[in-house]
Amino acid sequence: METVLAFVIGGLFAAGLYMMLRRSLVKLLIGFGLLSNAVNLLIFTAAQLIRARSPIIPEGEVALRGPYADPLPQALILTAIVISFSVTAFAVGLAYRAYGAIGTDNLDKIGETEIS
Amino acid sequence: MILFLLNIGLALIWAILTGLFSPANLAAGFILGYFVLRAARRIMKPSQYFNTLPNFFEFAGYFIWELILANLRLAYDVLTPRHRMRPRVLALPLDTKTDGETTLLATLISLTPGTLSLDVSADRSMLYVHAMYASDPDAVRRAIKKGLEKRVIDLIRGTERS
Amino acid sequence: MKDFWLILPIAVPMTAAILALLAYRSRAGQRLISVIGASILLLADIILLAQVLRHGILASQMGNWPAPYGITLVVDEFSAIMLLLTGLIGFAVVLYSLINIDAARESHGYHSLFHFLLMGVSGSFLTGDLFNLYVWFEVMLVASFVLMALGGERAQMAGAIKYVTLNLISSILFLTALGILYGLAGTLNMADLGSKFAEIAATQPIGVMRTLATLFIIAFGIKAATFPLFFWLPASYHTPPVAVSALFAGLLTKVGVYALIRVFTLIFVHDTGYTHTLILIIAGLTMITGVLGAVSQNEFRRILSFHIISQIGYEIMGLGLFSPLALAASIYFIAHHITAKTNLFLVSGAVQRLHHTLDLRVLGGMYRARADLAMLFLIPAMSLAGLPPLSGFFAKLGLVQAGLLQKQYLIVIVALAVSLLTLLSMAKIWNEAFWKDKEGSPDPTSHGAVSLRSYIVPIGLLAGITLAIGFAAGPIFALAQRAADQLANPSMYIGIVLHKG
Amino acid sequence: MLAPALVRWRPAAAGYLIAALPAGLAIYFARLLSVTPFGGQVASFAWAPSLGLTFSCNADGLSLFFAVLISGIGALVAFYSAGYLAGHPHLGRFYGWLLMFMAAMLGVAFSDNLLLLYVFWELTSISSYMLIGFDHEDKAARASALQALLVTVLGGSALLAGAVMLGIAGGTMEISALVSRREQLQSSPLFVPALLLVLLGAFTKSAQFPFHFWLPNAMVAPAPVSAYLHSAAMVKAGVFLLARTSPALGGNETWTCVLVAVGLATLLIGGYMALFQTDLKLLLAYSTVSALGLLTTLIGLGTPKALEAAAVFLLAHALYKGALFLVAGAVDHGTGMRDIRQLGGLLRAMPKTAAAAAMAALSMAGVIPLLGGIAKEMVYEVSLGFGPWIAAAVVVGGIFFFYAAASAVFGPFWSNTGNSGPSIPPARIHEAPFRMWSSALVLSGSSLVLGLLPQKAAAPLAGPAASAAAGAPSSLELALWHGMNPALVLSLVTILSGAGLYAARGHVRRMACKLAIPWGPDAAYRSLLQILNAIASGLTLVLQSGSLRYYLIIILLTMAGLAGIPLIGQGGLHWPSQDIDARPSELGIAVLILLAAVIAIRARSLLGAVAALGAVGYSVAMIYLMYGAPDLAMTQFLIESLTVILFVLAFYRFPQFEDVGSRPARLGNAVVALLGGGLITALVLLAAGIQFHHPISDYFAHEAVPRGHGRNLVNIILVDFRALDTLGETTVLGIAGIGVYALIKLKKK
Amino acid sequence: MTSLILHTATRLLMPLLLMFSLFLLVRGHNQPGGGFTAGLVASAAWAIYALAYDAATARKAIHIEPRVLIGIGLIAILFSGFTGLLFHQPFLAGQWGHLKLGETARLEIGTPLLFDFGVYLTVIGVVLTIIFTLEEE
Amino acid sequence: MGEVLSTALLAIGAAFSLIASIGVLRFPDLFIRMHCSTKSATLGVSFIMLGAAVNFGDLISFTKALAAILFILVTAPVGTHVLARAAYYAGVPLWKGTLSDEMKGRPD
Amino acid sequence: MLKGIISGMLTIAVILAFFRLARGPSLPDRAVALDLIATIVIGLIGAYAVNANEPLFLDLAVVLALIAFLATVAFARFIEKGGFPWEKS
Ligand code: NA
């Protein structure tokens, strides 16, 4: 499955990057969303996939025995998910506001202000 | 009083969900429920759903059966190449009084064979329904009025009386 | 007690930010909270540095979970210096913000965001965990995103979009690198990584480790604005209010530099012939492109923005040279640059206040009208150009010595040439904004009517520090050398984090 | 520092007070010089010891000689300025920079540490920048100031690098210590490059060819600045550096060849350029360049005699050229013009100035009994010892000096009217005020006094300097009359040819103008700046193009290149050896993810793209679920849906996607995107191929119940083991909330 | 929206959803859930309310300014961190006690739970701030 | 026995779900598709939940499954109603085979 | 085996719904498709809970149902507000 996921992740990366390279601000955000998913999946995969029990200790036991999924990458991904959600939420607000201020979703039309 | 009952109901749900029926856990559920209700008080208009909770479950069970029947017919239509439906948008005059009754009726109409609630008129006297197999519109109207609407009114008002 | 001091640089700005948020109805209250918070932070950072100087490297295991299982906060001298600079810049810019930031921005959460930013920066300097570093990066970034965009119209929005997008890419790459690294090493504690990495590197094909190192270089390189990853900076830094630019100029890229230095002195030190040479090449190209960008500009703040890039080149040049002297010079350079560059931005704000523009073609007559401001510009400007006896000279001198000692002549030539070009563009600002007469200028004395007193205080404070860093170059460089020695010999750091702390 | 305040407080007296300070210093240094003829370090404290920078002073003959010159002439110039700039609104600033300059020059003179010397060296550059640009409303003044700054700091940078290399080669930055390690130093492979760099520094400062061009351009500065910085003091700093370092660095072929070649070239080119100058100050400036060339030559020759001659000539030149610049200032002040073709007959109107001018000019022309005459004799004598070519060059230089002296003084003061063009109405000509002519007179009078009393006055000044430069004590014997010798013959030749040249000045100028080369270092400087600006603008336009897409592409290509090359080149590409162990439903989800990604790309409608993103998120959540991460899945479901709602909430009024760009552009982007994706795939294959055991998680599994008081490891990691992450993460979330609120609510009315 | 059916259903669903969110919060330490998920569920409930009626009505119903909720949440987090220092332990060191609930059952209470509660409040505050803000545009 | 029942319930549920999908893909207009998604999918999921509850066989799982079913039964028709209503007013066309429209021309 | 088929059927159902999502033509069509996908995913989770023998996963079902409802209400709201003008077929 790691092999399959490697290609899924790569595909998601490529799709996300391609979306970010379009002219539309909204597509850029969607591209970022794809990338975020890809990265989280990457952490998940790189840290080793175990088709096994969730890392939850059953009632009446004091420790997990036998194979279980590594909880640490899960916690990391949770953090990353929340962070990328925050960033996305902010970016959505920014795009909305920018659309109001600039009047276009087209990234090519907002870029001429850099060289004095 | 209604709120109190609702609160007890929430405490029970709490106990069910946590799967621990100790007095302390029930008390905890009650306290939590109290705060939830407090928070929600402004949006709750006095209504009677929760004192009919057990009947509601029974009622729902009955309609699941109806749902299965409805689906078999639909499945046949889906899986055969020809469309055999005769759709109409119908207006259905309402006898329900409260918002609760109307809502329940509309919901059930959507879940039962061949009908789907679209809207309630502004004066709440009319329910608009999309019917799949309505070669005879009045037959559909009659079926709903005699069947579902009556059951809903009986269920809610009947329970209220007892 | 150390547990208490170690958390303060995070907790103080966080508290200030929350209180400012809760005081959303009272602008005066927010201002008060902001100033008090920044003062306490500065104080705490000073005490922390003193503690580190007295007791050596300090570590605190968050949640009382031993490393590498929990997250460790670590302060060595390098971190302590960076923290102190953060406190200092925070304090100066808060004072400056009181006059430079308009009421609308203030009442829409400026001060709260400001302190969240400081929190993120401080956290980045404190943490001993690589993933936690990512989190602090994001705290800092999101706060900076908002500050960058807040209240802006067309130009500011355009800048903010680029800023946000390119920094997001950096975060993605950082996270990617982290994921791979965790997959390889199974740990995220930097000290733990440092102690295990030799072994891991030995078992892996060299290409794997190089690719991983390169990913970190690129991810941090974007944050630090190195060649060819710096685009977000000149695209955006001239758009927000000056106080915001000044804060960003002082702190943000430095966090990237810090991360590069930390990771490439603690973890990736087994293939320096490749990694650090790559860094050195990037340093040189960064200096050149940055300074050429500055030369090409005609707007005060844009020139300064491009100079940030070229100065970043110097800062990582020391890392690329990778000797204790070079690292010390880098650290000294960072201290110098943070102070001087922030101050230059502050000066630009005062100029903007007077003229309502920063276009050098329009500006003029400042030397005649505001000699005080002119002198306060000269100090950081000449320092930036590396002229003695100001701080920039010693920074440059250290790097030149280190480069010559290691026979890296090319980078030394680049460093000196870039310094000359820096002088050229500083002199250009001076010639145009200060010396030249303003065309069709109204009576220059009318400038006197606009009081700059509140601007002068923070500007003067930072100018004083620039002078002090230069005149006290001996002890300060010695401090930088101690910090560099700790970086160059990470065993103590590793030992304290993993066993004692 | 206090000067501006002083000027504001008591404008009239300020000039006297400010002049008193350097005057006092001059007397002090002169006394010191008589006490310490051949000194050593007198004071030293550490500044930045780890960088090799110590504050160490060396008060030997050379430094004291310079110190006397600097402070003595400085006093006169300060006094003069009070008249020249009387009533100027920024006189205070002027004094501030002037005094700073003087202090820096004294610092240069006394530094024993190479880096310390560099510190003061650059300080002179900055103060000179400020002084040249004193009339900063004038565009030319600003440009010239910048030019002088850039050229001298360029040299300064070279000096810095050279100094550090010398320090590395010799193990110390102290000049006195380097002298004692001369052998070690000069045998180091670093020596020759270091030497060349130091020389470069000296040459730019002392306006040696081809770096001389900044000096004439600096003539936009006020006259006292020209007199002080550009004849007496600053430009001598380079010569001083040569003299100071000659014991350590001199005495080898490189030193001699470079110095003599550059010196002679400068001598001749400067003199030649002086031929066709019509501006009084420019004429003087080129002759200064020429004189500096002579000094460099002499130091390059390096014999004790040569050094003695250099010291005496330096003294003489400082006195007469300083005086002449002051005179030029007075002329400018009195007539309002500086064109020597138009000036004439000023003797009557400005007799006191004329007296000063005459003495200075005679000294410059090399006429005995002025000090310039003595100096010239010594120079000729020395040059004769080095063969006919050098002697000839030096004599030609002398002829140019004579010509320049005559043009600068004889024409304006003695000839009846201007040679050509309209003359100024005599009524408007007036004598310079007391403070100006007196300063000039004292300075040029010194030439006479020292020339008349060579052994008593000049030798004690220049002698110790020469010995210090030679690195060995020597006794300087100066006399007015050496009897008939080859040098005297050469002197006569000089005077006669000079006079002839002056008589034919009309022809000479025309000839010289015809021969004048339209390009030179000055033009080179300007085109260099232009090229630099063009490169900078071009490069920046290309790099900082303003297109976000372009930035992204560069970053991605950088990543793919830098990270991909080692992966391919040095091993790391890894093909999974194990079987692809995936269940059908997992494969289905994998297909679904890719399918959704393709739909997201191809979607024409915003909603389609957003929904596809949601589908990707849901599918990823399913993968989490399948591999034992229910918390992750739950969060991902919630977040993904909320994200979709946010998108819809914000963008439902947005227009439909515009056209997607040209086909080649899309293809290019796709290639870039695929490169990035390919790299990531390779990385994941590699990381997943390494089965790493995770001991950290076992710790969590064992500590969760007893110390974490919970059973859900993920949650315990989040709120306890790594709670700091969560603290930060929650903060990020909070900031985003505040941010969206602030961003949208805050709008310009 | 003006749909009678939706309004009525929302009023019914709200307490259920809030209850469910508290349930997720409390058991998150032992089972899937936790402050973040719970907070999202609670905010989803309020979001439905805001969509069914409008943001102003929802604001009125929730009583408290969502931004203040963010502040309170973060303070709870910070406070739970500082209790460790009070006991001469590092920041965020968990402090635990328990409430006896009858004979066998006992409820363990500790600062990490307060921490999680802080996360819960913050999430609600943030999501509501964003949704209300965008909805009011 | 439990396992057989559970699997049967799951299979029925899956079948209904698949049918719902096919219907939504095949049916000619929005409103008719909605019949499918409301009824078939809801029923399908309810069966699956029941099957899961039977499979685990404990009280907690059963409660959870019932809670999920209840929740879906409440939300699905309400959601459909809101969407259908909005769609109708937004002018989404009815299938050409629709016999009559008594809602047409209503003011609100 | 049978369990695999069940999951497979559900996955196919999701993919089919996906086609409707992509095809539209109207915004409500897409919304219906999305709602359907969410509902089927609930089923998928139930099936997977049985496969993996993880009763914990059932909690997810409730969460998802809630979310699906939220999304539907949101879409309806925007359709009503006249959003996505170009989405009307
Ligand atoms: Na993410």
Ligand code: NA
């Ligand atoms: Na991210």
